[in-house]
Amino acid sequence: MEKVREIVREGRRVGNEDPRRVVHAFKVGLALAFVSSFYYYQPLYDNFGVNAMWAVMTVVVVFEFSVGATLGKGINRAVATLVAGGLGIGAHHLASLSGATVEPILLAIFVFILAALSTFVRFFPRVKARYDYGVLIFILTFALISVSGFREDEILDLAHKRLSTVMMGGVSCVLISIFVCPVWAGQDLHSLLASNFDTLAHFLQEFGEEYFEATEDRDMKEVEKRRRNLERYKSVLNSKSNEEALANFAKWEPRHGVFRFRHPWKQYLSVGALLRQCAYRIDALNSSINSDMQIPMDVKKKLEEPLRRMSSESGKAMKEMSNSLKKMTKSSSSDIHVVNSQSACKTLSTLLKSGVLNDVEPLQMISLMTTVSLLIDIVNFTEKISESLHELASAAKFKNNKMKSSSKSDSGSISSAVPIKSHDDDDDDDGHVVTILSDVVTSNNDDHQSHGVSSVDSCHHVAIEIVDDDSIHEKHEEDSTNIHVHTSRVSCGITNASGLLDSGDKKNLIIN
């Protein structure tokens, strides 16, 4: 009894996690009941007889959760059945020419060779990814037809009937999966990526709060809840296989909704991989919240301003990217936050150069520096992710946002104004800073600078003015078409772990 209740609870959990699962179960039941009725509908039965069972088998085996997976399996099965049927009849014909004693031996040899070859081919990574099921069905059908021991005219009839029933089963599956509450793998991949952006953004926006607040006087339950909420990012760490499977299925899907047939699903995987790299850093950062507990708050506070800004601005950038992904627009609204986080990086390095940490204990220093370096990494990753998303946006032909953006910028001597929003929880500084980024080196030189080597000396990034909120806003809107920020010059001076990634040459980003 306890066992039954547990199963029911588990069922409810699985259903709540994704209600489409319940719908899917109903769809399979429907398809199967429909195909089973072939046995009873007399004209059909007369035609196909026992072969109607192949329709049932096809439905059970082919019907998958998403349209892409169902289509993929259906097409694999249909093509494999056709090819293997043809080959099987050929083999049967060839063997039958050789007389009654040699025939079975010859057929066994054919089966052996084709089965061994096909089984070996299934180990090819590319075949395994997309055609594994097809090769399986190929072996199966070939073996069944070539050895079936019937006369040839019978076999042709058999092959015809089997193929028709497989088609009927397959087509029912595909139609039901497309027209009854369809689950598109492509849509799922798109949403998964957007939600991964969201969870990382959430962590980064909350990190400052969590790292710099004393936890002693807070409600334990509250803390627990915040903690659990923060650690939602952990799902991103293991999203690789899921993303790959979805992308694989999505490739089979026809045009649906906003997605074209050849939507650049591969680029989704690149963005996803970068996000995951970033999530690894966040994972380490999360554990540093715990291990840095022993660092006195007054030591931490020395770096509070830039660290908070680095994480919150990266978080905002991610949030903006998530929004533009969800709306499928080409938006550059995240770029400004990327630049802001990089400027905070620069502030941090100035602060560190000023020797503010000279009297800190070495062991605390190691711990603190690890946090610092992780945040720098994350800022760098945010830029890479933003670039990768821009590539995705242009490959997928996302709509342009209302604001105009020129697609090419002549680099060279660039001087531009960027508003930096102060974060809300910083009371002593309510004004907004305009930062002048001046870059006197032409971009041709830096595009060739080797990746992974830091450019400590190449930051020309100075905050010069404090103005109030409204006037910035105006300035920003007026100048929106001709503000160019050459982000590759505003790098933080330290690049960690960049050797991992094959991101291409840095690009000029345009802020508007």
Place this chain on the structure above:
Amino acid sequence: MEKVREIVREGRRVGNEDPRRVVHAFKVGLALAFVSSFYYYQPLYDNFGVNAMWAVMTVVVVFEFSVGATLGKGINRAVATLVAGGLGIGAHHLASLSGATVEPILLAIFVFILAALSTFVRFFPRVKARYDYGVLIFILTFALISVSGFREDEILDLAHKRLSTVMMGGVSCVLISIFVCPVWAGQDLHSLLASNFDTLAHFLQEFGEEYFEATEDRDMKEVEKRRRNLERYKSVLNSKSNEEALANFAKWEPRHGVFRFRHPWKQYLSVGALLRQCAYRIDALNSSINSDMQIPMDVKKKLEEPLRRMSSESGKAMKEMSNSLKKMTKSSSSDIHVVNSQSACKTLSTLLKSGVLNDVEPLQMISLMTTVSLLIDIVNFTEKISESLHELASAAKFKNNKMKSSSKSDSGSISSAVPIKSHDDDDDDDGHVVTILSDVVTSNNDDHQSHGVSSVDSCHHVAIEIVDDDSIHEKHEEDSTNIHVHTSRVSCGITNASGLLDSGDKKNLIIN
């Protein structure tokens, strides 16, 4: 033509990667040719007729690469066919009682309900992991039998024949996969884990060389080759799904070779997860080799001795663990390297406290401290991995090594001598250090100290003597039964990322 050559090349690569794949292909061909001959062996054909095709189908679908996977699928298929057959006959009987018009409707409803329920159950994570195939076959068989439209005595005959042929196919698969060049998933998992240990050990042992050598004057090809060799560890990063699949299959396998039926495969996954965590740190460390290029060598050299020792001793510990895993012996030979790496950690912290880095530029400091903190992390992980492997060794009842080890140590005031082997590439220090570890706090207190908080003040670890190699060796062997090292006191003072891991309370390790 070019295409064909490419396929052949790919085939050769796939075959070389694991020659057992070729053998597997032959085995499948053999099994299929064997089962196909049922059609031709007259007494068998008379008995089973067309139903012989179920044997062919079973072989194609059930025969997998490893014994565990084949057995798992075979058992799933057999049980599911049996249960679904029974239920199908029952449903058919029930429906036939209700008259000719209601019968098809009733049957369609049965099929709908069972198909929907089973499809939903396939989403349960535990079912998906082990019984997915069984549930699929259950739906299939139930649908086929309940709607088959035959009279009842025919159905019983049909069910009997189908079950026998499925059994024949399944049993052929299982026998061939067990007795012809068997591939045991358990053995594979075991070897995979050992090789993961090896690749990490290799990186750690080479790290010092790579980090502290100037690369300018070396042959570029040589450097490339070393690099590729170092980066073999990358395979460990993505080993999760592979390990899980193998463990899943291994659970189905009977006793084979040195592995019992209930070998603790789950513990392999725990050790593997810790290794992977460690590999993430190594990945970051690898990129710091590149990004720390710009740090002047004289700055790096200040920390060379402890850093080199930390990485090489962790590497040696891993190597020893790999060896004891390969030989399946309970060995504590790795513990001494764990302790050594921790003592190097302590040396490092003393060095840092002495202010040796006071004049280093902040940005270089961040970079250097990241490397330091990663190595500290790795040392801590090495200890955790060693503990986890000890647990595995006792759960799997590995043989004891020749050396005796007492299984319980009374902690309290402990004082013990541990030889530290100097690493080969350190010319100026050829003697060997005996380290006295004195611990005055009783272990009861520290077992309850909360995890993740460092114990900076609790290291009582001083190097006091330099002696030559032979005398240490003697001392070590003589005292092997009563040297106790309470490793949890010799922690490095900084624990990073430990929040990730649910390792239990620290244990006393016994060095012998």
